[in-house]
Amino acid sequence: MTSPSSPSSSSDAEIVVVDLFAGAGGLSTGIAQACEALGGTLGEDVRLVAINHSEDAIATHEQNHPWAEHYHAKIEELHPPDVVDPGAVTLLAGGPSCTHHSNARGGKPIREQERASAWHVLHWIQQLRPEQLLIENVPEFRSWSRVIDGEATNDGAIYQQWIQTLQALGYTIIRDDRGRYGVTLRACDYGDPTSRRRLFVIGSRTHKPTAPEPTHSADPEDDLREYRTAATIIDWSDRGESIWARSRPLAKNTMQRIAEGIRRHCDDRLAPYADVVETLGPEDVEQLQDDVVPIDDLETAVKERTEPFLVTGEVAIADGGVTGEEPDPGAVLVMGQHSGAYPRDAQGRPVPTVTTTGAIHHIAVDAFVKPRNLPQRGVHSNATYDPGAQPAHTITARNHDGHLVSPYLIVYNGQSDAADVDEPLPTVRTKARHALIEPDLFPWGLDIRYRLLEPHETKQAQGFPADYEICGDTKRSVRKQIGNAVPVNLARALGAHILSWNTPSLSTFGGGVTADPETEIPAYAEVSSTDD
Structure with a gap:
């Protein structure tokens, strides 16, 4: 990683971007793509300075952006003019630590020191005087406030002071509606297959800041491109393992969420099966595993048993031409239970199943994703979803989406509800938290498979190219980098928008500085023009 004692010349660079918290490079990648779209040549008339304290993160950034300048350091450890000439920066961007602002903490105690990085950003702005600013954080950043006895007051007073300082430095700050x-x-809304929501503080010394217009929508009447869905980033060749064969059975809360997903996304005739799954905890599954019924004894077991049990046998070829090959998601399959209608001709792999009352026949197989709940919000706070219907939920460093339930209904041992895979993936966090759930219905039998979504999937949900390399010796490090990243397509839209502004600043029209009646903090006045 480079760490020059004096800044290199910026005289030949038309665009100079400083990414203060570069991480895995989501923001940098999007802005670099925007620069190229605007006709810039990376490393020549586009200069990128990337700073990060994590060795793995800066290694990732350097691997994928070898033309950029890299500093392995905390931003408070560097003297800004030693990095870039003051007045030469086109865009200063970055996402200060959001951990101690986010609701995902579940009300845990807060330390003000761990929110300090946003103040360090102001030091860089004061020293370098960039033309434009792009600061990213969680929406709860607006409630940044004093911490008293370990608890935040959440009145937003410190956030307003922070904004006021930006204004005092000469920046017009974007406001929402x-x-x-x-x-x-x-x-x-900008082409990433994740529904991640983030707050962007956009500031300018030369223009009136605005946000880019959305490019994607779920509404066909919007005349925009359709959402990219979670299904587009899932590796459907990896089906996971059966939950009934796991050495560590899933938690009961997880089983309850699986059951809810079955009810929401599967044939109504699977409701009795969902009712059984919902009641099972780890000890129950272990007991089932200790007393598996061979398929040849199924008829006798159905007559004699009143409690759920597992059956092991072979995947069968049923009458009507159903093959023994594993079906694609969405295939219609046939299953018979408790009626003696198990197939006579069997071939293929063993298939365990939980039996329950009633016979089940034509069942449509649909996959769904189960994200993890937030700690403070109950079993079904994050709905499961169809990965083909919507983008992924927010990708975070904990990877709260990540349970792949493949023709077997399988989930992760976390907290969440069911949702469609035909929608954007929910927020991916810094730990593995998503699993794909898909009923596996063969000519007989029902199973549930489960696996976490892998980094190569969540990485693409964040908008990174498939060949983007995330460095790190552990999956934990890789997942953390992915979850902390700004989604690439959103960053590209913001970068292209900000770097191509031509809207005059409000101050150009003679607007003075007035007080916001709600906050009594100086703000640029809204001045009418003949174009309004």
């Missing part, structure tokens, strides 16, 4: 400083954008 409610007049609040900063604007909240969703990544799926």
Whole structure:
């Protein structure tokens, strides 16, 4: 990683971008793509300076952006003019630590010191005087406030002071349609297959800041491109393992969420099966595993048993031409239970199943994704979803989406509800938290498979190219980098928008500095023009 004692010359660079919290490079990648789209040549008339304290993250950034300048350091450890000439920066961007602002903490105690990085950003702005600013954080950043006895007051007073300092340094700050400083954008509205929502504080010394117009929508009447869905980033060749064969059975909360997903996304005739799954905890599954019924004894077991049990046998070829090959998601399959209608001719792999009362026949197989709930919100706070219907939920460093339930209904041992895979993936966090759930219905039998979504899937949900390399010796490090990243397509839209502004600043029209009646903090006045 480079760490020159004096800044290199910027005289030949038309665009100079400083990414203060570069991480895995989501923001940098999107802005670099925007620069190229605007006709810039990376490393020549486009200069990128990337700073990050994580060795793995800066290694990732250097691997994928070898033309950029890299500093392995905390931003408070560097003297800004030693990095870039003051007055030469076109865009200063970055996402200060959001951990101690986010609701995902579930009300855990807060330390003000761990929110300090946003103040360090102001030091860089004061020293370098960039033309444009792009600061990313969680929407809860607006409630940044004093911490008293370990608890935040959440009145937003410190956030307003922070904004006021930016204004005092000469920047016009974007407001949303409610007049609040900063604007909240969703990544799926700009082409990323994730529904991640983030707050962007956009500031300018030369223009009136605005947000880019969305490019994608779920509404066909919007005349925009359709959302990219979670199904587009899932590796459907990896079906996972049966939950009934796991050495560590899933938690009961997880089983309850699987059951809810079955009810929402599968044939109504699977409701009795969901009712059984919902009641099972780890000890129950272990007991089932200790007393598996061979398929040849199924008829006798159905007559004699009143409690759920597992059956092992071979995948069968049923009458009507159903083959023993594993079906694609969405295939219609046939299953018979508790009626003696098990197939006579069997071939293929063993298939365990939980039996329950009633016979089940033509069942449509649909996959769904189960994201993890937030700690403070109950079993079904994050709905499961069809990965082909919507973008992924927010990708975070904990990877709260990540349970792949493949023709077997399978989930992760976390907290969440069911949702469609035909929608954007929910927020991917820094730990593995998503699984794909898909009923596996063969000519007889029902199973549930489960696996976490892998980094190569969640990486693409964040908009990174498939060949983008995330460095790190552990999956934990890789997942953390992915979850902390700004979605690439959203970053590209913002970068292209900001770097091509031609809207005059409000101050150009003679607007003075007045007080915001709600906050009593100086703000640029809204001045009418003949174009309004």
